Amino acid sequence: MGKHVIVGSGQVGTHLAAKLLARGHDVTVVTRSGSGPEGAVRVAADVTDRRRLVQVTEGADALYNCVNPRYDRWLTDWPPMAASFLAAAEATGAVLVILGNLYPYGPVTGPMTEDLPLRPSSAKAAVRARMWEDALAAHRAGRVRATEVRGSDYFGPGATDQSYLGDRFQGPLRAGRSIALPYPADVPHSWTYLPDVADALVVAGTDERAWGRPWHVPTSDPLSFREVGERMAALLGRPAPRITRIPWPLVRAAGLFSPMLGELGHTRYQFTEPFVLDSSAFQRTFGVTPTPMDEALKATLDG
Template sequence: MASTALIIGATGGFGSEMAAALRNYGWQVRAMHRKPKAAARQLADMPFIDWIKGDAMNAADVKAAAVNADVIVHAVNPPGYRNWGGTVVPMIDNTIAAAKASGAGILFPGTVYNFGPDAFPLLAETSPQHPKTRKGALRVEMERRLRAASEEGVKVLILRAGDFFGGCHAGNNWFAQGLVKPGKPVRAVTYPGPHHVGHQWAYLPDMAETAARLLARADDLADFETFHFGGHWLEQGIEMADAIRAAARRPDVPVKRLPWFALTLLSPFVETFREMREMRYLWKKPVRLDNTKLVAFLGREPHTPLDIAVRQSLAALGCPGADDLYSEEESLSLTRLTKGTIQ
């Protein structure tokens, strides 16, 4: 019988890509959502998902949704960075309790938030975690609870990555919310950091494929396992803006600075701006996840060339004219991506 995955946060960027990747590997995919009918319409390109009504903040809902699941993909986050303090720890506790009850493992997408400047610039899985931000401290606490759960019989897999971009349903990230404007032609690119500072990006279809391959070798993993995903490391961070301009065939559009000063002024009144501002330090210094362990385990890391990844990302965001940028072969690849079947 096929293994079953419960995805919490399936309408988000990583969750939706995990649904597609796991389906490709023969998994049965189940997803929990407070409004399952609306979620099914949002992910109409993924009719294979079995939707269950439930709230990640409700322990009984998560426990019920996880019955007979082999793995729980914990991909849920507060929208727009809002109310991290009141939601992320209770939600991970509910997932852990459900995993204990059902015998399922847990897949958790990690970030660089856990680490402080003492661990920069190159981060190994074992680098010290001394975060300087509130979200970083919350991430450390979530992973601490996951490690404790692994000592009580729950298999845990953490895959840490840089800033997300790409995929068919990824809107809550820096690429889609900060660098470009979804649904509009690329007339300018906004870049948040100094142009010369390196930055790491995780193309979500590649990250999800990596996670699926790791799960396929679950028997070879320790009870608590952490890997770093390399993704796209850009030695000069501005290379992402250049890639966007090249993908849009608009090499002369201006690259604008993110108005951090305005975000600072508005942060007392707009929670999303306040949460975004807390992450500014990650744009000021190069912070790179070392994927040596991952490559040694899998043999290689799935990797879509940056130009193709950016073109597909712009097309998925509905930037007018993006569909015209593809050759016939690339158009077919994008079609497979949007149908959730690309590998």
Template sequence: MRLHTILGAKGTITTQLLPVLQQHGEKIRLVSRNPTPVAGAETRAADFLNAEQTRLAVDGSTIVYLLVGLEYSANVWRRDWPVIMRNVIAACKAASAQLIFLDSLYTYGRVAGAITENTPPRPVSEKGRILVEIEQLLLAEMNSGRLSAIIAKASDFYGPGAVEKSWSGSLVFSRLKNKQTPQWPVNARVPRTYTYTPDIGRALYVLAQHPEAFNQTWILPVASPTLTGQEFSALAAKYMQGSGKVQVLPKWVFGLMGLFIPFMKEAHEMMYQDENGYVLDSTRFNQTFNFTPTPYEEGIRATAEWFLKN
């Protein structure tokens, strides 16, 4: 039986991938610094900055999912991401395991039109430049044939349980639950792709099942057409009996708040994604694997129900 190992056992996407693996009767290992026991899954503790601990965490694996979430800080990313990527690459090569790396869109920078697998990396942020560098580490191994791997790209996400590191969770669903007006960064009148977290979990498993999918970059499934911030917030309000209006937070607000709140300082450089629209095109994935992304209304309804209950 194949062993599926998840590096980053406590993240939002792990909570969506785990039940998919369980439903298919897969053998599962969950790895983090302090993993929580889960029925039917093995757990191991490891610091991915430590090469030997990472090697032991991956040993015996068939498929490895790199879902590690670091502190949202360019300084931390610059310090830790290259080390983690090198350690994970070495561990996967030692175990003859295949690697699936869940990556963001920061590598693309400002893009006119929809982002596809053919969009070239042109980062305009420090975090984007760091991710390009670690992608290059992985691509070098993939292109040389030394490692079988996938770079899977997802947008900012929304979904049940997506509270931390999710603008939609903190600014839309959480505020509606508290009977407050939803907020949106910079511009609510342009299309802005959000990826539904259960779709990410399903899509990662689909990739793991297809040997021909490896040694490529994939845009993970997103619903179409892309909603504007106003449309997204209005749908959330519909299912949470809240205000259909949305309060737009100007870019300068993030700059000002960044003087006092480290997260806002780090988020300020990413505001370009919300200024003129940011759209993903997952046609290649959808057609290749006959995958139907969850429509926005269905996903927003399920997310609203989760927030109302929790």
């Protein structure tokens, strides 16, 4: 068994820590507050403090970047964090496992595969693209061992209130009210289950076949918002929900007062056209499949 250092104890880091602990690994969780799950060594640290992160990572087999700064702070927060992760991986020899996303691909036509070029369509997406490009360059230069794991929009037990399938979706559904969305209800979209994200990260940190390239988390076939609502309603024994559309000009106006709402315009393309993740490479290479969708939705409703 090895030592694994997870930076971040949010919706992904918590699942990852639990899975590594269940496998008998020594797990250290690093957060600003020193919080983390029972069974893990909990360390309070600022990830931008390179010396401190190197100290915490000494002797580790893998270092996981599961940090999630607020979306409106990516331009300021990510660069120093990413530099610190690279420095710690280089100084200690720990495999650097980055929790990535699909933003760097930009708008695409057809399913997304890992060999697509990175064509970010916003400054924030470009920051994420640069993080992977820097890590990959360091890997190819022999300075670090690195990989990145990318998923689509998260759902599942422990998802944050920013999840599109979280309380803002489930609350009206459970109460029999209309679900109001700022996006079309019938566009196919890939949804990635949080425990599957953690499983993919475990593989990425422990299997050398994963290093030196990005991977997509095993993800089920895409479903529209309406299809998700119908399947959730069926699991609850309720009629299919009614879905209404919030006019986009109202969303933009609200964004003048809410930084997070103001950021939705950067990713609107992900919901107005089919947004489909192809995870066949990971599934084929490592023999891992996504959790069946109804099972995942039931756990989400129960969680």
